[in-house]
Amino acid sequence: MVIEHVVILIRSISAFVLLLIITRFLGKQTLSNMNFHEFVTAVILGAIAANFAFNEKIQIGHLLISLAVFTFTSYALSKIVIKNRKVRMWTEGTPTILIEGGNILEENLKKNHLTLDTLNQMLRQKDIFDYGEIEYALLEINGKISVMKKKEYQNVTLKDLRKGSKDVGQFPIELVMDGQLLEGNLKVNNIPPEWVTDKLTARGKQLEDVFYAVKGSNGQLYIDFYHDKISHPIDIE
Template structure:
């Protein structure tokens, strides 16, 4: 009977500890997980289960293990925010599966996907005809992002005010975390000096920019590190 009380106490303790750890690691643990978050969840779940039911393992050993993995995951997540190359190595990068309406078979094989799986992912986006797709990107969390061809896109109020038609371009990332993505510029024959002039026109340097992208309409979007928001909204 005493053993039952021990298991009860350990189970409740394991639940509370994992709840605190999840709060510490942040809200991303509740979203669609990438490689790092998946590994962290599996390991912490296994340790938590042992903490609750495995009486052969000493509690102090389990606490040490939990602490090590929690702190490792926490500090690694902070490093990933700062270093983009490390983030790309650990989390991977999105893969273009359909470009310009054409299926990229090589990228399908690279991600161990079949056409049946691709069609399934498209149907989850309410797309039953692959001919409607202009671009499809497999994100690092395994979800598919789709950009339909212009003639199949939903009409918005803004579209009704437009006159004539313009050629769409795929959004192109220019700056991320203060670093100019020279590879994207070179791949799209965009002059480095052009981007520097755009920054100079705004009295900004690359280091001041958190994220910059050239939209599908050709317009530039800049998000600066200093947004000037005194009290940002965070719904709890």
């Protein structure tokens, strides 16, 4: 009886250590903004680790093989989604607009199985109690909500005080991602592709050089290139 307890103790500690190693291997994204495939991986790995700790009928070798397969599958998929936007959209989904111009989009609430009570709670956690303050509210792929307030309800910055700007902000428009034009966004917002390419040409760059480009709420174009010319990037360990 004592031997059995010792075996379970050793297996439990081993399962914990294995999960810790796997989590470190898969990266920080698994801990913070968990998406669909990472959630599935976490559930499966947790179940395997639990069996590894307590189910003596299952051979340890089989459990280790399962852990290795799911770990490397998740790792490979995480690398693929970085390179391929279509795969990323399929596995992770896309943000959903819940509120636009202070108006609730009921159909989008239904599609995401959200009630008004849940939406109100999420908004209160953002210190928002009045729908009239909201320009856009999005449900992110990690299940959290992001809110862009109307211009008159946004916090005043030093730039606002200097310029006294009262322009109505627009929702940021993503134009380029991973070196590819987002033609759907361009078409909906009546932005010709030539406008983007001309902006890049003026900077001596090509579309393939662009990692991400977005037209901000202030109408300014923000471009991030693959090579940022940062010789010593900071990485906080």
